[in-house]
Every structure is written in C-alpha cells, then in structure tokens.
Amino acid sequence: MDANTPLYSFLLQLGDNALILGHRLGEWCGHAPEMELDIALTNIALDLTGQARALYQRATELNAQGKTEDDLAYLRDVPEFRNVLLVEQPNGDFAHSIARQFYFDAFNYFFHEELTRSSDAWLSGFAVKSLKEITYHLRFSSEWVLRLGDGTATSHEKMQTALDDLWYWTGEMTTPSDLERQMAADAIGPSLQQIKSRVNDRVNDVVSMATLQLPTGTWMQSGGKVGRHTEHLGFILAEMQFLQRAYPGNEW
Amino acid sequence: MKKSWPLWEVFIRSKSGLDHKHAGSIHAADAEMAIENARDIYTRRNEGVSIWVVESKHITASDPDDADALFEPAKDKIYRHPTFYNLPDEVKHM
Numbered sequence: 469m470d471a472n473t474p475l476y477s478f479l480l481q482l483g484d485n486a487l488i489l490g491h492r493l494g495e496w497c498g499h500a501p502e503m504e505l506d507i508a509l510t511n512i513a514l515d516l517t518g519q520a521r522a523l524y525q526r527a528t529e530l531n532a533q534g535k536t537e538d539d540l541a542y543l544r545d546v547p548e549f550r551n552v553l554l555v556e557q558p559n560g561d562f563a564h565s566i567a568r569q570f571y572f573d574a575f576n577y578f579f580h581e582e583l584t585r586s587s588d589a590w591l592s593g594f595a596v597k598s599l600k601e602i603t604y605h606l607r608f609s610s611e612w613v614l615r616l617g618d619g620t621a622t623s624h625e626k627m628q629t630a631l632d633d634l635w636y637w638t639g640e641m642t643t644p645s646d647l648e649r650q651m652a653a654d655a656i657g658p659s660l661q662q663i664k665s666r667v668n669d670r671v672n673d674v675v676s677m678a679t680l681q682l683p684t685g686t687w688m689q690s691g692g693k694v695g696r697h698t699e700h701l702g703f704i705l706a707e708m709q710f711l712q713r714a715y716p717g718n719e720w
Numbered sequence: 721m722k723k724s725w726p727l728w729e730v731f732i733r734s735k736s737g738l739d740h741k742h743a744g745s746i747h748a749a750d751a752e753m754a755i756e757n758a759r760d761i762y763t764r765r766n767e768g769v770s771i772w773v774v775e776s777k778h779i780t781a782s783d784p785d786d787a788d789a790l791f792e793p794a795k796d797k798i799y800r801h802p803t804f805y806n807l808p809d810e811v812k813h814m
Contacts, residue, residue: 502725504746504757511760608756615749 475588476531477550478651480540481693483523484551487541488701489572490516491708492559501562508608512569515601519594526590542712546702547695554637556692556701560630563616563623567630570609571671575641577606578666582658591656610674617678624679631675632683639688642667647693726775728754730762733770740772748773 493513500506524537554572559565580602583595616627642664644652651657675682691697711718725747731740743762748754754773762768782790794800 502747504748504761507764508757508760511764604759611752611756615753 472531474647474650474654475656476527477647478657479523479527479530479591481550481647483520483527483540484549485555485572485576486516486523487520488549488551488704489555489569490514490520491704492555492557493565493569495559496565505562509565512605512608515605519598519601522594526594538712542709546697546705549692549697549701549705550695551692551701552637552640553689553692553698554634554641556698556704557634557637558700560633561626563626563630564633566609566612566616567627567634569605570613570674571634571638572641573602573606573609574670574674575638575663575667576602578663578670579658579660582663586657587655606670613674613680614678617675617680627678628680631680635683635685636687636689640690640692643688643690645693725749726777728758728773729776729779730754730758731772731774732758732762732768734767735769740770743767745776746773751775 490513493509493516496509497506497513500509520541521537524540527540528535528537552572554568557564557568559568577599580595580599584592584599586592586595613627616623618624619627642660644660648657648660652659672682726749727745728748728751729745730743732743733740743758746754746757746761748757751773754775755771758771758773763771
C-alpha cells in the first residue's frame with residue numbers, strides 16, 4: 469500500500485478502469501468486423517484514454533512526488549493497478565467485447581451521473597464532461613446488445629453466451645471497497661449501493677428488450693479494487709509498457 | 721461469402737443555419753446504426769451539429785450520358801442570371 473491520500477487513490481482507480489478498457493478496445497484496431505466498427509471502437513478507446521490521462525494528470529497535481537502521468541500508466545506493476553476485473557478480460561469475439569462494454573458502460577454512466585455532484589470541484593467538472601462521452605458509449609453498446617440479441621439465431625446465441633461468460637465479473641463494480649465507502653462518506657464519490665439498482669434496472673431493460681436473459685448466479689468475482697488481478701492484466705501491461713520499460717524516458 | 725451491410729449516404733450540417741451537405745457514405749445494418757457510424761466517421765473532428773442518412777438505393781441520380789441534354793442548354797442563357805439590373809447605390813449588400 470502506498471501512503472497516498474484516499475482522493476489520490478480514487479483518481480487512480482477511475483483512471484485505471486478507463487486506461488485498461490481503452491487499451492482492450494484499441495486491440496480491435498484493424499480487426500473489427502467492419503471498417504465502421506473499427507472506427508467506432510477506437511473512438512471509444514480514445515475517449516477512455518483521454519479520461520485516464522485527465523485523471524492521472526490531476527492525481528500528479530495533488531501528489532506529484534516528481535511523477536508524471538506516464539509514470540502512472542507505464543511504470544506501475546500489476547498489484548498497483550486498481551481497475552475492476554471486468555475491464556481487463558480479453559476481447560473474445562465481438563459479442564464478448566460488446567457484453568463487457570455494455571456491463572461497464574451501464575455502471576459507468578450512473579457512476580458519473582452521481583459524480584457530477586461530487587463535493588470535489590475538479591471531479592464534478594470532470595464528470596460533467598465525461599458523462600457526455602459515456603452517454604454515447606452506453607447508447608452504442610446497448611444498441612449492439614439489441615441487434616445481436618434480437619438478430620439471427622447465431623447472433624442471439626453468441627450474445628447470450630457472452631453475457632453469461634462475463635456475468636461474474638460484474639458484481640465487483642457496484643460492491644464498494646473501503647476506499648469507495650470513505651469517498652462516499654466524504655461526498656467525493658458516489659454511493660455505490662445507491663446507484664446499484666439504477667444500473668441493474670438499465671441492464672435488465674436492455675437485455676430483456678434484446679430477447680436475452682441475464683444469468684441468475686449470485687457468486688461474483690472480485691479483487692481488482694485492491695490490486696488482486698487476473699492473469700490477463702500482466703499481459704496487457706507487458707504490451708502497453710514495453711516501450712517505456714525498454715527505453716526509459718523515451719518520448720514522442 | 722460475406723454479405724455486407726447496405727450502403728448509406730451521409731449528409732452533415734456543419735452549423736446551425738447552413739444546409740446539410742453530402743459528406744460521404746458508410747455501411748450500416750439499419751438507419752439508427754447508420755447515424756452512429758456516420759457520427760463516428762464524419763463528425764469526430766467537430767464537423768457537424770446534425771446528421772441525415774439515406775440508404776443509397778433510394779437516391780435517383782441523373783445519367784452522366786444525359787449531361788449534354790440536361791445541362792448544356794443552360795450554358796449560353798446568360799440572361800437568366802440577374803446581372804442586367806442597375807442597382808441603386810442605396811442597396812449595399814447584393
């Protein structure tokens with residue numbers, strides 16, 4: 469554990485979610501099923517990377533210790549990342565990437581909607597700006613859940629499989645860690661218990677409209693918020709951090 | 721064999737008060753997806769405030785081979801341009 473302030477750790481956690489999911493979406497670049505989707509997915513990736521940069525920059529302003537946003541992105545190892553496990557899960561097929569995105573967007577939307585009321589002026593400003601991007605992300609992923617779910621027999625089956633496969637990574641998002649409880653108590657961060665029902669309602673609405681079914685399993689995986697990650701994060705960092713590790717201090 | 725999505729023509733209004741202008745075309749499975757794809761491809765550098773899409777098959781175009789009959793006759797009819805009026809000095813912005 470580092471001796472940093474709770475707000476600093478909170479900023480890093482939000483930034484890590486955005487950075488890692490943005491990296492995953494970036495992996496679709498040049499591989500998406502259609503050229504239009506290639507651009508759509510990388511647009512979302514760039515939105516998320518931009519959000520991560522803003523959050524890391526703010527964190528270094530609060531607690532510089534001579535560190536830059538690049539140090540935070542490229543020179544921390546797996547246990548120091550605080551992103552939820554969902555966002556580091558592999559892309560899988562297109563339906564899996566859409567399921568991951570949809571589950572995350574639904575949470576992220578209501579999270580940022582509440583974050584606009586943060587007592588921290590910088591965070592509320594950040595949330596107002598990001599919410600516009602996230603609103604579009606949720607629209608995009610919801611529309612795709614609908615089209616695949618209510619599409620052909622094959623697309624329905626693939627979408628259902630993806631929702632099932634990723635289900636047990638979803639509970640972690642709305643289960644508060646000690647840090648998140650403290651942030652909520654200080655009126656800096658949202659109360660996750662409060663937004664949980666809104667997230668669930670939205671997910672249920674879209675999934676049932678798509679003629680799909682949400683899994684009923686209640687056991688949920690967790691650990692990302694305290695730095696216990698799946699094997700996948702190490703491989704992401706190996707690729708993402710290679711350049712800075714091999715050529716320290718290198719710049720564009 | 722890969723069956724691809726239908727083609728759509730995209731029209732973008734760059735700012736309020738201006739006309740929608742043809743920006744290009746995209747592929748999409750339906751109209752809503754066409755709006756999203758057009759948004760992602762043609763407005764990502766702040767080019768627009770409004771988007772129209774129309775499936776390309778609904779556009780009827782003039783035949784280039786008919787160009788002589790359609791457009792040539794207008795070329796020598798300069799009297800159709802309002803350039804023969806003497807404007808009073810009081811009229812400034814014409």
